[in-house]
Amino acid sequence: MFGLNKKDFTLLLIVAGLTMFAPFLLNPFPEGSAMAQFNAGYPDLMQRFVIFGIFAIGFNILFGLTGYLSFGHAAFLGVGSYAAIWMMKLLTMNVIPAMIMAVIVAGVFALLVGFISLRRSGIYFSILTLAFAQMSYALAYSVLTPITGGETGLQPKMADPRILDAALTEGATPRANLFGLSMTSSYELEVGNWLFTFNAGYYIAAVVMLLAFYLSIRIFRSPFGMMLRAVKSNQQRMNYTGLNSRPYTLAAFVISGMYAGLAGGLMVAMDTQVGPERMFWTASGEVVLMTILGGAGTLIGPVLGAGLIKYMENIISKINSGILHEWFAFLPDGLEDLIVTLIYPFIGKGWHLTLGIVFMLVVIFLPGGLVQGGQKIAAWVRGGKAGSRDKASKSTKPAE
Amino acid sequence: MDAIILQILNGLDKGSAYALIALGLTLIFGTLGVVNFAHGALFMIGAFCAVTLSRILTLSHTVIDETKTDFLGNPLKVDVPYIYDIFGQATGDVIIDWAVPLSILFAIPVMVGVGVIMERGLIKHFYKRPHADQILVTFGLAIVLQEVIKYFYGANPIPTPAPSAFTGSFDFGAMLGFDPNTIIYPYWRLVYFAFAAIIIGAVFAFLQFTTFGMVVRAGMADRETVGLLGINIDKRFTIMFGLAAAVAGLAGVMYTPINSPNYHMGMDFLVLSFVVVVVGGMGSLPGAVLAGFLLGILESIASMTQVLDVLPGLNQIIIYLVAIIILLTRPRGLMGRKGVMEE
Numbered sequence: 001m002f003g004l005n006k007k008d009f010t011l012l013l014i015v016a017g018l019t020m021f022a023p024f025l026l027n028p029f030p031e032g033s034a035m036a037q038f039n040a041g042y043p044d045l046m047q048r049f050v051i052f053g054i055f056a057i058g059f060n061i062l063f064g065l066t067g068y069l070s071f072g073h074a075a076f077l078g079v080g081s082y083a084a085i086w087m088m089k090l091l092t093m094n095v096i097p098a099m100i101m102a103v104i105v106a107g108v109f110a111l112l113v114g115f116i117s118l119r120r121s122g123i124y125f126s127i128l129t130l131a132f133a134q135m136s137y138a139l140a141y142s143v144l145t146p147i148t149g150g151e152t153g154l155q156p157k158m159a160d161p162r163i164l165d166a167a168l169t170e171g172a173t174p175r176a177n178l179f180g181l182s183m184t185s186s187y188e189l190e191v192g193n194w195l196f197t198f199n200a201g202y203y204i205a206a207v208v209m210l211l212a213f214y215l216s217i218r219i220f221r222s223p224f225g226m227m228l229r230a231v232k233s234n235q236q237r238m239n240y241t242g243l244n245s246r247p248y249t250l251a252a253f254v255i256s257g258m259y260a261g262l263a264g265g266l267m268v269a270m271d272t273q274v275g276p277e278r279m280f281w282t283a284s285g286e287v288v289l290m291t292i293l294g295g296a297g298t299l300i301g302p303v304l305g306a307g308l309i310k311y312m313e314n315i316i317s318k319i320n321s322g323i324l325h326e327w328f329a330f331l332p333d334g335l336e337d338l339i340v341t342l343i344y345p346f347i348g349k350g351w352h353l354t355l356g357i358v359f360m361l362v363v364i365f366l367p368g369g370l371v372q373g374g375q376k377i378a379a380w381v382r383g384g385k386a387g388s389r390d391k392a393s394k395s396t397k398p399a400e
Numbered sequence: 401m402d403a404i405i406l407q408i409l410n411g412l413d414k415g416s417a418y419a420l421i422a423l424g425l426t427l428i429f430g431t432l433g434v435v436n437f438a439h440g441a442l443f444m445i446g447a448f449c450a451v452t453l454s455r456i457l458t459l460s461h462t463v464i465d466e467t468k469t470d471f472l473g474n475p476l477k478v479d480v481p482y483i484y485d486i487f488g489q490a491t492g493d494v495i496i497d498w499a500v501p502l503s504i505l506f507a508i509p510v511m512v513g514v515g516v517i518m519e520r521g522l523i524k525h526f527y528k529r530p531h532a533d534q535i536l537v538t539f540g541l542a543i544v545l546q547e548v549i550k551y552f553y554g555a556n557p558i559p560t561p562a563p564s565a566f567t568g569s570f571d572f573g574a575m576l577g578f579d580p581n582t583i584i585y586p587y588w589r590l591v592y593f594a595f596a597a598i599i600i601g602a603v604f605a606f607l608q609f610t611t612f613g614m615v616v617r618a619g620m621a622d623r624e625t626v627g628l629l630g631i632n633i634d635k636r637f638t639i640m641f642g643l644a645a646a647v648a649g650l651a652g653v654m655y656t657p658i659n660s661p662n663y664h665m666g667m668d669f670l671v672l673s674f675v676v677v678v679v680g681g682m683g684s685l686p687g688a689v690l691a692g693f694l695l696g697i698l699e700s701i702a703s704m705t706q707v708l709d710v711l712p713g714l715n716q717i718i719i720y721l722v723a724i725i726i727l728l729t730r731p732r733g734l735m736g737r738k739g740v741m742e743e
Binding site for chain 1: 435522525530532536537539540542543548551667674675678712717723
């Protein structure tokens, strides 16, 4: 269906189901219970899940398929954000033109950067992309202040022209909307102790992510995707067969830049402000972490990685020592203190440490990321059933 | 003219730091063929060696001074560093004052140890993996190291002053016949430059004039043949990794008075150092040093007001701009060797 084989279609359906029911699934614990802080089903975080999911899916099209490790992808995200906010300032607060403009501008910028960077490969490519991203960051911070707002960034203001929108009444704040439906409007459903929030912005972002995910499946399964894999596995041999790999890698680079731009545009649509720190190289490093952690070259991996990192960043980082003491209160005092002291460095403000350790472990032991880990566990569980093992591991492999 | 001289001098200390880090990176790359993204973290650990030593030296116990009273009329409590008890007050003060230079002695064994443990424990398993994996695992290691430091030392910069003998500035202008006070230059930056020059010279001399260095150079050129001659090249390369870590660490130790160390200083330098290495040419030691100083000086010259009036913002991007131009016009970098990482 939709030009996908049965397996991919099932995967798409599962992802669609998960994103659509996310407000339920991410809120498994009732309000007020001790576990409620693990609930991730609030709009702001769910939006981040899907937006960074898009970013990582796009990065994966470049890194996962061609093996070119870009360390400057945040630049496209930032450029897309700036493009989107200017559409909101000049044209309309409707998010559709903003997102389209973000994709176009990021694509053009990626074409420019990619055309130059892709002359080199390996570490040189990484450094070139890093250099371009850092340049964009530095320029957005300093010289381009008239366009980027410098350190303070940009927000839509009352005084902006917005030629398509009706004039705002005095005192109203311009809000991002989709044909009048505000991104912040939500419907709250209370069932017993549970409170589920259905946010318009989240669902728009989720639909966009599903489209992006569908497109990435199509790219993975297309002859074009096959060419990109050929670049990764043996570029020299590809060249010897008379194929020029440059157009393919450049196309992959531009596509992944456009995904990043789309993510940037969505960020602006959800939260109408931009600052240059979005383009800093640590932001580029983050998307690398997400993709590798989830599983580079797999379809679902980057989305999982993005979700995991954003979950850690927002939930794990909030646990402080007081909460830890509460959890282990059932232990004798000395033991309780000991365990809290042992665990404390890894959570709360130290969540980056956990992230770094997990990331290292994944790179060392699971080059295929969490997806490979899942497959290994699945194969191990099924291990007892003789003969079916090979077949099973083959059929669960999402890509490659 | 005087402004240009001043900017060249300003570029020297930053250039020294770039050159030292890039030298270590290149040593590791040239010997082990590993792209070490954790090298900035080694620089940072070096800087925190200085912080640690100065904290150890000022460890103190409280003594009640009967001769003085505080504002409530009670006998005054005074914190006396233990070092006073050992060496007496005058010598103790001098030692505390010279904590940063003394940290060199402390940092060398620490950094060599860290380097050797890193190589044996982690990097060793990545020789056969693709460069992308090496970058990723060392990137992860860098995050872990900087978070560990953050846990122990907090997120704020920790001021670590230079010895009081070096706190002033040197008036270059008067010496060169310009008006006084046109070219003034802090003593410590001069010291840093001299120190970097000595370290760089020592590393080159070590590689050029000792048997050990000769073997290492042979191993860099053709590892397999050296191994076939019955030389344990792996062990020597491990020691070179330790040495590279020590070079980065010492660069960090001496940099503390210039910039108060914080846990992410390594990452800030790392990005630039990689650019330096690539500009100098992967695997070329003289290239790394040359590019380090060159980019440091270019960066300061680009931040002159006369330049900024014509091309605003140039100082922010000059290094990256140069890197892009060099990579596109001279793919091997300034002094890159043939056949190294060319793909």
